[in-house]
Amino acid sequence: MKLEVLPKARYHKQLAEVDFYETFFAGCSIWANELEKIVESAQQLASDFGLGAMDALHVAAAISVGADELITTEKPSKPMHRITEIRVISISQ
Numbered sequence: 001m002k003l004e005v006l007p008k009a010r011y012h013k014q015l016a017e018v019d020f021y022e023t024f025f026a027g028c029s030i031w032a033n034e035l036e037k038i039v040e041s042a043q044q045l046a047s048d049f050g051l052g053a054m055d056a057l058h059v060a061a062a063i064s065v066g067a068d069e070l071i072t073t074e075k076p077s078k079p080m081h082r083i084t085e086i087r088v089i090s091i092s093q
Contacts, residue, residue, distance in 0.1 A: 001025075001061075004054065032061035049082040059083055 002025055009017040032038055041063065042056035051059065059080065062070040069087040074080045076090045 001058070030065050032064045034064055038064050045083065045085075050079045051083075052079075055080045059086065059088075062086055 002021070006018065006021050009021060038057065038060045042051075042053070042060035045051055045059055046053065046056035055074065055078075058072070059070060063086050067086060069089055070080075070083075071089045071091060072080060073092050074088075074090055075092045081088050081090065
């Protein structure tokens with residue numbers, strides 16, 4: 001997750017956004033670390049639900065740590081919202 005959001009914010013010198021992400025990640029106490037298991041699960045989810053690689057990895061990581069829900073900026077019409085193993089909530093309309 002850090003890799004997806006922090007580098008671009010840093011590159012564009014969006015300091016408020018960088019600060020937000022760093023504060024958010026500093027407060028995280030659970031991390032998805034079983035990479036092999038996550039990638040295997042992501043491949044299956046991508047095949048089952050038509051997900052792109054990054055979306056599948058995000059969903060698989062959330063499931064791997066027992067998250068109740070996944071909050072995303074993906075619009076409700078996107079394939080990520082087909083997932084049945086975890087509740088997916090969009091903050092985009």
